[in-house]
Amino acid sequence: RKEVEQDPGPFNVPEGATVAFNCTYSNSASQSFFWYRQDCRKEPKLLMSVYSSGNEDGRFTAQLNRASQYISLLIRDSKLSDSATYLCVGASSNTGKLIFGQGTTLQVKP
Amino acid sequence: EAGVTQSPTHLIKTRGQQVTLRCSPISGHTSVYWYQQALGLGLQFLLWYDEGEERNRGNFPPRFSGRQFPNYSSELNVNALELEDSALYLCASKTGATNEKLFFGSGTQLSVL
Numbered sequence: 001r002k003e004v005e006q007d008p009g010p011f012n013v014p015e016g017a018t019v020a021f022n023c024t025y026s027n028s029a030s031q032s033f034f035w036y037r038q039d040c041r042k043e044p045k046l047l048m049s050v051y052s053s054g055n056e057d058g059r060f061t062a063q064l065n066r067a068s069q070y071i072s073l074l075i076r077d078s079k080l081s082d083s084a085t086y087l088c089v090g091a092s093s094n095t096g097k098l099i100f101g102q103g104t105t106l107q108v109k110p
Numbered sequence: 111e112a113g114v115t116q117s118p119t120h121l122i123k124t125r126g127q128q129v130t131l132r133c134s135p136i137s138g139h140t141s142v143y144w145y146q147q148a149l150g151l152g153l154q155f156l157l158w159y160d161e162g163e164e165r166n167r168g169n170f171p172p173r174f175s176g177r178q179f180p181n182y183s184s185e186l187n188v189n190a191l192e193l194e195d196s197a198l199y200l201c202a203s204k205t206g207a208t209n210e211k212l213f214f215g216s217g218t219q220l221s222v223l
Binding site for chain 2: 101
């Protein structure tokens with residue numbers, strides 16, 4: 001089983017839709033989580049950190065559920081410019097490795 | 111302030127050759143991570159350096175190696191190149207603190223013919 005798993009999608013949604021991605025992790029020692037956005041063949045860029053209390057940044061909301069070992073990303077009022085691959089990352093406190101999921105592709109259509 | 115810089119941006123090699131990729135972290139960052147991203151696939155963890163030492167490595171053969179210099183810059187070396195080594199190699203840096211986020215360079219696109 002992979003340490004961090006995501007549904008690769010693609011998720012095809014119309015503009016204005018609300019879309020949610022989940023990411024599960026297997027290493028309970030993972031302490032820190034992040035969502036990154038990656039455009040085609042470019043470097044990943046940090047979207048937001050994920051906290052147990054939830055974290056909101058404009059149209060984006062991230063949540064961490066430690067009991068069920070998953071993190072989520074909610075995008076409201078999708079824009080065409082949101083089309084990208086979204087990567088979740090877990091940082092292990094005992095190994096120091098930051099492990100990426102394989103990414104979820106989002107396509108927002110007009 | 112300069113971000114993470116990688117060189118070269120593109121590289122074409124043939125099977126069996128050796129390659130060295132370079133990375134300069136953000137000023138003040140002591141940790142450097144290397145990832146491999148083959149076309150259409152996710153980021154695979156390669157190596158992690160912190161304060162000049164290799165702290166962890168992913169499931170890659172020994173022909174993938176590297177080092178970190180006293181100024182925290184890093185090199186990734188790949189010997190005996192194989193076709194499947196063709197990928198985007200991404201370097202990222204962070205401070206040494208556990209919960210800090212990674213910042214990526216724009217990568218080196220390696221093509222092995």
